Amino acid sequence: KNEVEQSPQNLTAQEGEFITINCSYSVGISALHWLQQHPGGGIVSLFMLSSGKKKHGRLIATINIQEKHSSLHITASHPRDSAVYICAVSSHGGSQGNLIFGKGTKLSVKP
Amino acid sequence: GAGVSQSPSNKVTEKGKDVELRCDPISGHTALYWYRQSLGQGLEFLIYFQGNSAPDKSGLPSDRFSAERTGGSVSTLTIQRTQQEDSAVYLCASSLVGGANTGELFFGEGSRLTVL
Numbered sequence: 027k028n029e030v031e032q033s034p035q036n037l038t039a040q041e042g043e044f045i046t047i048n049c050s051y052s053v054g055i056s057a058l059h060w061l062q063q064h065p066g067g068g069i070v071s072l073f074m075l076s077s078g079k080k081k082h083g084r085l086i087a088t089i090n091i092q093e094k095h096s097s098l099h100i101t102a103s104h105p106r107d108s109a110v111y112i113c114a115v116s117s118h119g120g121s122q123g124n125l126i127f128g129k130g131t132k133l134s135v136k137p
Numbered sequence: 138g139a140g141v142s143q144s145p146s147n148k149v150t151e152k153g154k155d156v157e158l159r160c161d162p163i164s165g166h167t168a169l170y171w172y173r174q175s176l177g178q179g180l181e182f183l184i185y186f187q188g189n190s191a192p193d194k195s196g197l198p199s200d201r202f203s204a205e206r207t208g209g210s211v212s213t214l215t216i217q218r219t220q221q222e223d224s225a226v227y228l229c230a231s232s233l234v235g236g237a238n239t240g241e242l243f244f245g246e247g248s249r250l251t252v253l
Contacts, residue, residue, distance in 0.1 A: 057240060067226065069244040112180065121193035122240050123170040123232065127180040 029053050032113050032128035039135050045100040047131045049113030052094065059125065060087050060098050061112040069112075072098070103135045139163075141245035143229050149251045150219055158214045158248045162231030166243070169212050170232075171204060174247070175225035183227075186212060187234065219252045226250070 031050045039045050049058070060072040073080050073087040075096075080087050084103075089096040100107055110132050114125040142161040150156050162169050171183040182196040186206045197203070201220075206212040216223055226247040232240055 059242065061242075061244075068246050069228065069230075071242045071244070074241050114180070116240075121185050122234075123168060123185045123230070123242070124182050124193050124195065125172075125180075126182075129179050 028129070029126050030113055030115055030128040032111075032131050034131060035129070036132045037134070039103050039133070041104055041135055041137050043103050043135075045103050045107075045133065045135075047098045047111050047113075047133070049096045049098070049128055050094060051096075051113075051115050051126075053115065053126070054118040055091075055094075055115040056118055056120075056122070057116050058089055058096050059114045059116075060096075061114060063110040063112060063130070065109070072111075100133075105135045105137050108134050141229055141231055141243050143227075143245035143248050145248055146246060147249045147251075149253065151253050152221060153218055155215065155217045156219055156250060158216075158227050158250070160212045160214070160229030160231075160245060162210065162212070162229070163243055164210075166231035166233055167209060168232045168234050169206060170230045170242070171212070171214050172228040172230065173225045174228060178225075180228075183214070216250075219250075221252050224250055224252045 029052050033048045057076045059074050062070045084101045086099040110130040112130045113128040144159045169186040174180045184204050185193040188209045189206050201217045204214045226249050228247045229245045230242040
């Protein structure tokens with residue numbers, strides 16, 4: 027079993043829909059990252075969080091430390107949101123940046 | 138520079154040759170990381186630098202892989218005697234340490250390595 031599990035693996039949505047991507051992990055963590063990778067390959071950090079909730083524009087990330095679960099929400103989705111979304115954690119005792127990555131969720135938003 | 142810069146963007150080499158991949162982090166970022174993304178394995182951590190020292194090399198897959206960082210800035214990842222399984226995209230990231238945004242990662246575009 028992977029230490030970081032994401033669901034769903036693939037997601038197709040219509041423009042305007044509310045989207046949720048889930049991440050569960052099995053290790054104690056110091057931080058959780060949500061990353062976005064576009065088809066060209068570049069990776070952008072969306073959020074880094076260790077508790078609670080963060081919001082940036084139409085994106086919201088939440089984390090429940092007790093349940094070892096995080097969600098990434100996209101409100102009013104748009105075709106430009108189409109990308110692979112990757113959850114990654116840095117474990118307790120590990121160095122920052124020594125991340126354990128999920129396999130990613132491929133999102134396609136249709137106009 | 139404005140962002141993390143990696144070179145070359147693409148490298149095709151023959152099995153057994155050595156390759157060097159370069160990363161120029163964001164100015165002022167003391168932390169630098171190398172990751173690898175391959176089709177079969179997804180993303181995986183290779184090595185972490187703080188300044189010029191590497192407190193965590195635990196992700197380097199074999200002793201054919203080494204990395205150094207000089208002047209607290211540019212880093213080079215060297216793969217000796219390349220094998221076909223080394224084919225992957227090698228990604229570099231940097232971050233600030235300390236302050237409100239500590240740990241937020243900024244990624245380069247990657248170096249795609251193909252070993253024939």
